[in-house]
């Protein structure tokens with residue numbers, strides 16, 4: 001494990017001590033007031049009071065800073081590591097817009113939360129008192145499920161989280177790139193919730209209609225924080241050749257500390273953040289040449305532009321307007337068959353489709369090809385839960401409340417938005433918890 005870890009230096013390393021944190025915190029202009037909240041706080045999907053926690057740090061109180069963060073985000077330590085802050089809080093920082101370096105909000109958030117979770121500042125968590133509002137089952141212990149559970153607990157519900165896997169965190173644990181986060185502090189974040197009274201049941205998949213009917217009999221409301229399913233497979237000839245992999249199992253192996261198999265020349269197929277992560281991970285694992293193959297151009301890539309630029313700076317190459325048509329090799333992969341494409345004129349929805357250019361076929365030589373074209377939705381849920389509906393692979397919910405077509409079920413996170421960020425899942429989970437709270441209050445659900 002250590003040998004693999006050493007190749008993945010952190011992109012956002014911890015601040016060393018309170019002095020360093022206080023100096024950085026002092027740079028904050030404490031923007032915002034009761035009438036106009038600070039831009040950084042507005043840009044945070046979890047709604048963390050950013051100037052508030054930074055003020056606590058500048059006053060030398062990391063424990064209070066952590067409490068401000070955890071109030072809105074129980075996985076604030078993980079989000080400090082993985083959030084795409086250049087397009088969120090740090091991108092909104094007024095200093096950045098004045099031509100200076102933005103306040104390192106994420107590193108300050110990490111400093112404060114680490115103090116509580118991993119450092120000397122662990123607090124004795126109090127279990128909320130008072131009459132219980134009802135019982136809620138949360139399905140999935142990803143960031144969205146954990147945030148929903150945390151907020152429900154704070155509101156006065158008895159909450160049980162059912163998770164299929166042996167540990168908390170969802171994709172944050174199994175998929176997010178190790179140069180952002182390995183696993184810690186996910187266990188500590190889950191433990192904190194447990195100490196506050198949330199019940200966490202691992203290796204407990206809710207795997208069919210009977211299991212759901214049992215939960216419906218026992219709980220007042222259910223939250224679906226189930227994320228997305230397995231990788232979509234590229235249905236091309238040669239896909240079973242040795243050397244052809246799918247992104248998620250490949251990354252999961254890496255995150256378990258076993259160096260995922262990687263050859264000298266690696267082709268990564270896809271244009272999203274996962275493809276960029278896989279390419280950067282392959283470089284760190286020792287691949288000599290890593291190329292991302294994408295069927296549109298850089299402007300259409302769903303990946304963040306800043307991450308594409310970081311990958312390019314590290315040496316990742318890109319083949320744009322290139323469509324893979326098969327995998328070539330006898331038993332082992334020797335190359336990806338490709339064809340150049342051009343983009344059609346925009347259709348009514350503004351989409352430009354790739355159109356094959358005849359006579360442009362070629363083989364891109366490589367010994368590893370990793371397909372990263374996205375995850376499949378968990379559509380089976382619509383067969384198990386009356387009233388649940390999917391549209392274009394997304395679970396349909398009411399935008400204000402996260403309530404699904406079945407009034408006892410709420411949902412959020414990747415299952416609903418088709419795949420976004422950990423902090424967006426946190427925001428969705430919190431929104432649903434608050435909506436459940438309002439509804440329970442209105443209906444007097446308390447048992």
Ligand SMILES: Cc1cc2nc3c(=O)[nH]c(=O)nc-3n(C[C@H](O)[C@H](O)[C@H](O)COP(=O)(O)OP(=O)(O)OC[C@H]3O[C@@H](n4cnc5c(N)ncnc54)[C@H](O)[C@@H]3O)c2cc1C
Nearest residue numbers: 140142143144164170171206226227413414420421422425
């Ligand atoms: C390769 C990759 C890299 C990423 N990098 C970043 C990043 O750097 N920063 C960032 O913010 N986001 C990143 N993301 C996105 C982020 O991980 C997700 O948006 C986020 O984890 C979604 O949270 P969630 O709670 O909705 O679902 P998930 O994290 O997918 O969690 C869902 C949980 O539900 C469980 N589950 C599913 N079905 C059942 C069932 N029937 N019974 C019980 N349990 C069940 C699953 O086991 C899982 O633990 C990345 C995603 C990928 C794929």
